[in-house]
Amino acid sequence: MHTFLPFQVDLEHFIEKLQNHIHANTKQVEELLAIENKNYANFVRPLGMLGERLEEFFTPLSHINAVCNSEKTQEIYAQALPIITEYSTQLSQNLAVYEAFKEIQAKESEHLNQEQKRVLELNILHFELSGAHLDAQTKERLQEINLRKSELSNDFSQNLLDATNAYEYIITDPKDVEGLPQSDKENAAFEDEGVTKYRFTLQMPSYIAYMTYGKNETIREELYKAYVTRAPQNEAIVEELLALRAEMSKLLGYENYAAYSLASKMAPDTQSVLSFLQTLAAKSKKQAQNELAQMQKLSQKPLRSFDTAYYGELLKKEQYELDEELYRPYFEQQNVLRGMFEFLDKLFGISFEKVEEPLWDPKASAYYLYVQGTLKAKIYFDLEARKSKRGGAWMHNWQSHCKDEAGKEHLASAFVVCNFPPSSANTKSLLRHDDVVTLFHEMGHTLHHLLSDVNENEVSGVNGVEWDAVEFPSQFLENFAYERSVLQMFAKHYKTGEVLPDAMIQKLIDAKNFLSALGMLRQLEFSLFDFLLHTKPHTAQEMQELLDTIRKETSLISPPSYNKFQNGFSHIFAGGYAAGYYSYKWAEVLSADAYYNIIDEGVFESPTAKRYRDIILSKGGSQSMQELFFELMQREVNPQNLLRLNGIEG
Numbered sequence: 240m241h242t243f244l245p246f247q248v249d250l251e252h253f254i255e256k257l258q259n260h261i262h263a264n265t266k267q268v269e270e271l272l273a274i275e276n277k278n279y280a281n282f283v284r285p286l287g288m289l290g291e292r293l294e295e296f297f298t299p300l301s302h303i304n305a306v307c308n309s310e311k312t313q314e315i316y317a318q319a320l321p322i323i324t325e326y327s328t329q330l331s332q333n334l335a336v337y338e339a340f341k342e343i344q345a346k347e348s349e350h351l352n353q354e355q356k357r358v359l360e361l362n363i364l365h366f367e368l369s370g371a372h373l374d375a376q377t378k379e380r381l382q383e384i385n386l387r388k389s390e391l392s393n394d395f396s397q398n399l400l401d402a403t404n405a406y407e408y409i410i411t412d413p414k415d416v417e418g419l420p421q422s423d424k425e426n427a428a429f430e431d432e433g434v435t436k437y438r439f440t441l442q443m444p445s446y447i448a449y450m451t452y453g454k455n456e457t458i459r460e461e462l463y464k465a466y467v468t469r470a471p472q473n474e475a476i477v478e479e480l481l482a483l484r485a486e487m488s489k490l491l492g493y494e495n496y497a498a499y500s501l502a503s504k505m506a507p508d509t510q511s512v513l514s515f516l517q518t519l520a521a522k523s524k525k526q527a528q529n530e531l532a533q534m535q536k537l538s539q540k541p542l543r544s545f546d547t548a549y550y551g552e553l554l555k556k557e558q559y560e561l562d563e564e565l566y567r568p569y570f571e572q573q574n575v576l577r578g579m580f581e582f583l584d585k586l587f588g589i590s591f592e593k594v595e596e597p598l599w600d601p602k603a604s605a606y607y608l609y610v611q612g613t614l615k616a617k618i619y620f621d622l623e624a625r626k627s628k629r630g631g632a633w634m635h636n637w638q639s640h641c642k643d644e645a646g647k648e649h650l651a652s653a654f655v656v657c658n659f660p661p662s663s664a665n666t667k668s669l670l671r672h673d674d675v676v677t678l679f680h681e682m683g684h685t686l687h688h689l690l691s692d693v694n695e696n697e698v699s700g701v702n703g704v705e706w707d708a709v710e711f712p713s714q715f716l717e718n719f720a721y722e723r724s725v726l727q728m729f730a731k732h733y734k735t736g737e738v739l740p741d742a743m744i745q746k747l748i749d750a751k752n753f754l755s756a757l758g759m760l761r762q763l764e765f766s767l768f769d770f771l772l773h774t775k776p777h778t779a780q781e782m783q784e785l786l787d788t789i790r791k792e793t794s795l796i797s798p799p800s801y802n803k804f805q806n807g808f809s810h811i812f813a814g815g816y817a818a819g820y821y822s823y824k825w826a827e828v829l830s831a832d833a834y835y836n837i838i839d840e841g842v843f844e845s846p847t848a849k850r851y852r853d854i855i856l857s858k859g860g861s862q863s864m865q866e867l868f869f870e871l872m873q874r875e876v877n878p879q880n881l882l883r884l885n886g887i888e889g
């Protein structure tokens with residue numbers, strides 16, 4: 240008998256049921272803590288299952304709120320969130336739980352399996368990274384630091400937002416908007432005493448539109464200058480923030496914030512991160528120079544920072560422009576889905592069977608997933624855009640593969656959500672190639688969750704996977720959406736059945752790799768800056784010097800000295816990426832490396848593909864990805880394959 244939960248959300252009684260659930264959980268945590276002789280079986284696993292069941296109860300609400308949003312779902316969700324947050328905050332600060340984990344680890348470690356050891360390690364690490372185990376005085380200081388840090392991050396964002404909103408540039412001469420796409424022109428246009436004028440701002444779509452298509456270089460420079468000099472007061476905020484991060488890391492026992500950040504990540508140490516970034520930068524440079532030279536041919540004057548988007552676009556039009564509309568008929572949604580299933584079956588030996596059952600929307604569907612004929616998991620697809628659905632695409636895990644207190648096996652389930660063009664009785668949903676890539680990406684996350692063989696729910700599937708490794712399986716699968724032999728399986732014209740011609744496939748690849756070395760250098764510049772910045776506190780001046788030094792290696796056009804990019808680097812000063820921006824590239828390197836191993840073995844004949852399923856996908860978060868990757872490849876990661884994936888001959 241399988242153990243999939245029926246999908247249902249009882250909005251009317253949700254809050255009442257949630258409160259009962261939490262009340263019961265709280266009582267059970269107390270009972271568990273009261274056990275005299277605690278061990279893994281009578282304490283850790285039951286505690287883990289309490290969390291699992293609460294998630295199982297809560298996930299359908301957050302799913303429905305995202306895909307069938309209404310005033311009612313918003314209201315219930317808003318009521319539920321503080322209840323669940325309060326419960327999990329209390330649990331995460333409960334020192335008695337921490338001490339029980341430590342005690343069980345000391346007492347029982349030798350008899351536990353890898354998965355169970357990992358559960359203990361991660362739980363203990365989680366407590367220790369928050370300082371919950373430290374003395375009262377240190378904890379008090381940490382609390383002050385955290386409070387101040389969030390104020391500073393908030394001010395950073397607010398200053399940036401205010402500066403972004405305070406600026407506008409009005410164009411009165413219609414010649415200056417020639418060449419802009421009609422929609423961008425319409426968005427910018429307004430009437431002023433019977434004259435049409437154009438307003439450009441520092442909001443992303445407007446700014447990008449002029450920088451990419453605007454042919455007046457004086458205006459481009461004006462806009463650029465306004466953009467890169469936003470929020471000068473953020474300089475002081477950043478200084479204080481860096482000092483606080485350094486202090487916090489020291490209090491928690493780490494040499495610097497970079498080391499603190501890596502404690503919960505896959506990358507083993509700061510030196511590995513730096514050398515991987517520096518290797519990629521050195522190897523991308525030559526091709527980046529060639530790319531820049533190609534752009535330079537289109538201009539009489541030496542290119543400057545505010546020219547690159549514009550000349551990049553000109554070059555693209557000349558050489559690499561794809562007409563997405565020509566591709567759409569080859570990517571009819573149901574063909575793509577069936578083709579993807581067929582591909583996954585050939586690669587991993589997994590198959591899908593449709594389940595007929597009522598779901599939250601008639602367009603949603605459910606499938607059972609089988610591994611070599613055995614029922615393994617359940618997957619829900621909700622692929623088409625509609626008004627009540629949040630934009631974007633994502634995977635949302637619901638149940639996790641595990642064994643409960645009674646030793647009963649639970650199977651995993653997950654939702655795949657996209658926003659593809661809606662189909663109707665008379666129209667098919669025809670995708671862009673980018674949509675196909677998105678579907679493969681989300682499917683990569685999904686399989687990481689669903690193919691888990693792990694028995695401990697807290698490290699099963701995507702649970703417990705390190706932050707810098709989470710995108711590895713998704714980017715890995717995404718790469719196959721550019722692979723000829725895979726595309727030929729399903730990229731068939733929905734009317735004629737004609738297979739997508741080779742030349743059109745090549746164009747997809749060329750367009751993907753357009754100016755890839757320049758793009759690579761830019762990402763590496765951000766990553767290096769972020770990471771080095773967090774190896775010690777920096778004053779504003781030292782920060783600028785650091786940036787200038789990095790740019791000698793990564794920036795082929797020196798930005799003007801007024802450029803204060805750092806004052807707008809929200810990812811690391813107001814988001815969660817501090818000393819973690821490198822993760823984007825880190826996961827790409829893993830995915831490119833594993834991918835080419837399989838390609839070079841002949842794709843469907845590849846023994847590495849099955850090993851990937853059995854090592855990377857089935858072991859989820861039960862081991863560090865550093866170890867799993869080594870087990871898969873029998874060697875350290877090779878960054879060269881990322882260059883190859885990007886068409887960079889470094």
Ligand SMILES: [Zn+2]
Nearest residue numbers: 680684710713
């Ligand atoms: Zn992703």
